[in-house]
Amino acid sequence: MKITSWLKQLFSRRRLYDDLSAEIHAHLEEKIDELVATGMSRRDATHAARREFGNLTLIEQDSRSVWQWPTLENFFMDLRFSLRTLRKNPGFAVVAILTLALGVGAITAIFTVTYATLLAPLPYPNPGQLVMVWPTRANRRVWGASTGDFLDWKRESNVFQDLNAATASGTSFNIATSGRPEHVIAQQATPMYYRMIGIRFLLGRNFLPEEGTPGKDHVVILTYELWKRLGADTNIIGQPLRMDGVPYTVVGVTAPGPLDRIQFEMIVPLVFRPDQINHGFHWLFVMGRLKPHVTLAQAQADMSVVALRIAQDNPQTNTNWWVSVEPLQDDFLPPATSATLWLLFGAVGLVLCIACVNIANLLLARSTVRQREVAVRVSIGASRQRIFAQFLTESLSLAVVGGAVGVALAFALTRVIVSILPQFTLPSEADVKISGAVLLFTLLVSLSAGVVFGCAPAWQACGVDPNSVLKGGRTGAGRRRLRQALIVVEFGLALTLLAGAGLAIRSFWNLTRVDLGVRTDHILTFSLPVADGRLAQPQQMVAFHRELLTRLQAAPGVSAAVASTGLPVEGTRGGIQFWIAGAPAVPRESRPGAPLQAVTPGYYKVFGIKIIKGRAFTQDDSAGGVLVAVVNENFVRRYLPRVDPLTQRIIVETKRIPGVPAERPLEEWQIVGVFRNVRSFGLRNDDVPEIDVPFWQNPSPQAEIAVRTVGDPSTITKSIAAVVASMEPDLPLANIKTMNQIVGDSLAGDRFSTMLYGVFAALALLLAVVGIYGVMTFAVAQRTHEIGLRLALGARRIQVMHMVLREGMFLALLGVAVGLLGACAFGRILKSMLYGVAAIDFGVFALVSLTLLASALLASYLPAWRASRVDPMVALRYE
C-alpha cells in the first residue's frame, strides 16, 4: 500500500468504519425481519441470522483491515493493550522490569567499556591508516626503535604519508606554578607527530616542522587537563613557561580527549643530538600514517626491504633485527586486559540469561492464569498468529521498558566502573561513555531478551484449547515441566558464575597473602625528579643524596632514610647484561640480563629484606673501594648453582647514557651477599634474578627515597617536603606513596575484576533465589486444592511442607549438577588470570554449591510453610 493514500485514509477512516458497522447491523436486521416474517420467533431468527452471517467480529475486523496497514496497526494495538496490561499488574511489571533492568544495565555498562576499548574506531581522522612500526628480534617486538632505524625507515620507505617518533619513556620537567613546584611528565615527539595523528586543539597550534631543530625547540604543548590545573588561562598561547628553569613558549593546548587519559601531560619537540643518531640504543615509539589505499601487507613488504638493507649495512647492531608494521588500534593493549574484558562481558551475559529465565518463568506463570482470557479471545475469532503476536508484543514492550530502565542503571554503573578502574589500564583512546553504538547494542539486547523470554509463553498461549479451558478443565503438567527446566538452567548458570567469582576471590586472597619478602608497614616512598644536568658529576650525585639522607634521618618521626633506583613491587629502572667471571666471554647478543638496582647501605634494613649469605652494603662500599654487588636467591639458583656465590664476580659493561650505545670498558663486581627473594616486579613474579649494587659506587641523579617512620607514614609528607625544600626549594616530591599503597595499587587490576565477578555472582544468586521462590510460590498456589485434599485425607502439615521443600531442593540439586559442568568450563577459561588456584578447586566449588543450595532452601521455605498452613475447608470450597 502506498504511504500517501494510507495516510489519507487514516483520517477518513472513522467514517468508513462507522458506515461498515451500521451496514452490517442493517444487514442482520433485514435478515432477522425476513426470517420472522416466515414465522420464526425473534430469538431463533437472531441466532439463525448470526449463524448464516459467520463470525461477526472477525468479518468486521477483516473488512476494516482492508483499509489498514495491518501488521503495523495490529502492532500498535497490541502495544497499547500490553501497556494497559502492565499498568494493571504493577507488581508483576515492577518485578519483571527490575529484573531485566539489572541484567541489561550490567551488560550495557560492561559493553560500554568493551566497546570503547576494543571495538570503537580510534577518534582520529582515517584511523585505519595509523600504524606502529616496531623493531623485532626473534619474532618478538622490542619496545623501542633506535634513532638510526627511525631515520632510515623514514627516508627509505615508500608507503607512508609521514613517519614520526616519540620517546618511549618520555621525560619530565619541574615547572614553576603559583605556590609550589610541580613535577610534570612530558612526551618528546618529533614536531609532526600529532599533526599526523590528527589531534585537535583547544587553543593555539601544533608544532611547526622547524621547531624540531636545536634552538627553536623551546616550545611546549599542554594537554587540556594540565592547562586546567594551571589555571585555564585562555591567553596562555605565546606566554613563557619556566620548565626546569628554562623558559619555553606555550604554543598550543590540546582539546579534551585521549591525551588527558595518558601518563604525560605536556609535549615538547624531540630533537636528536648527533651522538644519539645510531642503531644501538632503542628508545623510540615510531608511528606512521599509511598512504591512501596502501594495505598493511604492502607496508610490511616495503619495510622488510628497508630493514634488510639496514641489517646488511649495520651488521654489528642490526643482524637478525626485523621490523613489524601493526595497526595502532589496540597495539598497546595487553592481551590479558582484553581477555578480562571479554570474560567480564561473558559473565554479565550469564547474568542477563538468568534474568531472562526469571522473566520467562514469571510470564509462563501468568499465561497460565490468563488461559481464560486467551480462550475467550480465540473463541470470538482471534487467530493464533494474533494471539502469538500479542503475547510477543507484551514481552517486547516489557523488554523495551526494562531496557530503558537498564540504560538509566548503566549510566550509574558505568560511572562506578570508571571510578574503580585502575588508571591507565585502558588505551588512551578509550573514551568510556554510553554512546549511540552502545545504546543500539542495548536496544538489540533488550529486544532479543524480549524474544527469548517471550517466545515460550506466547507459544503456550496460542496453544490454548478454548473448549477445555472455558469448561473449567486444567491443563498444566507440560507447563510445569517447562518452568522447572528453566529453574534448573537458571541454577546452573548462577552456579557457574558463583564458581567463577569464587575462584577469582580465592586467587585475589592468595595474592594479598603473598610473602613479598619485604615489610610494608611504616614506610613512605617518593621520588625526587632532579632536573637533568643539575647533578652532572657522580661526586655531585653522591654528595647531594648523602646530604639529603642525613637531613631526612634527622627529621622528627623518621627512623631511617635510604635512596635507591627502584622499589619492591614497582620494579627497577633497568637491567644489565653480564657474565660470570671465569666463564668464557660471551658475545653481547647472547649475554644474560638481569634487573639492576643501586641502593644505599640501609636499604635492606628499612625494607626488612633478609640477607641470607654474606653481608649487605656498608658506607665503605663507595667510590674508590672494591666494586661489589649483592644478588638474590633466584640469581644464585639460576647462574651460580653448586658454587659459593661469595667467591664469584660479575662482569658487566659500565653504565650507558640514554641515546648513546655502550662501547665502554668492562667492570668486575665482587658478589658480597645474597638476599632473600623480593617480589620486585608485581606480586605474581617470583622467579626474577636480580642484582643490587651500592648507590655510592653507581650514583644516579634521580632516585627513589624510602623512609621508615615511627608513626603513620602518610602523616609526615609535609615535614619531609620541608626537608627537601630546605635543600632544593624548587624540587617537588613525586609519586608520594606508602609502601602499603604501592602494594595496594599493584592489586588494583585484580581487585577491579574480582569485585565485578563478585557483584555479578551476587546478582546471579539473588535472581536465582527470586526465581525459585516465584516458581515454588506459584506451584503451591496452583496446588492449593490438591494440598487441601491431602490435608483433609489426613496428611500431616509437616509432610506437606516436606513435599514442597523436596521439590525445591530437587530442582536446586539438578541445577547445581548442571552448574558444576559450567563451573569447570568457566574455571578453565579463567585459569590464566588465577594465582595459586587450580581451574577446578574443590573447596571453592563445594562452598558455592552449598551457598546456592542453602539459598534455595531458604527461598522454598516460605512457600512450603504457606502450603502447610492451607486450610482444607477453604481450599476445597475454593473451586
Place this chain on the structure above:
Amino acid sequence: MKKPEQRDLFPGALEMMILRTLKRQPLHGYALVQHIKRTSNDLLQIEEGSLYPALQRLLKEDLVKAEWAVSATNRRVRLYKLTPAGAKHLQLEVSRFEKMLEGITRVLAPGES
C-alpha cells in the same frame, strides 16, 4: 488464517460475482448476497458476512462506490454501484476467467488424448 470460502472459491471469484451482479443494477449488501445465493441455486457455500471484506476491497480500489439510500422496503441501506473502472475490470476478469475455464475444460474433457 485461511477462511473457509477461500478454500471453496478461487481468489477473486467473489469480487467478480459482486461486480457482475452490480452491473445489472445497484444493490445493497443484503440484497447482493441474497441475489448471488439465489442465482447460484445455493450451490456456492458463502457465509453472508464474507461479502463485506470483499466489498471493502472493491471500494478501496474504486471499482464500486457506495452511498446511503432508502430501499423499497423503506430501510436505510448502503447502495453499491459499479464505477466505469469497475465495469472495465469486470470485463477483463471475465475474459481471463473464461480462458482459464476453457483450459481447464479441455484438460478435463474425456477421450481426446
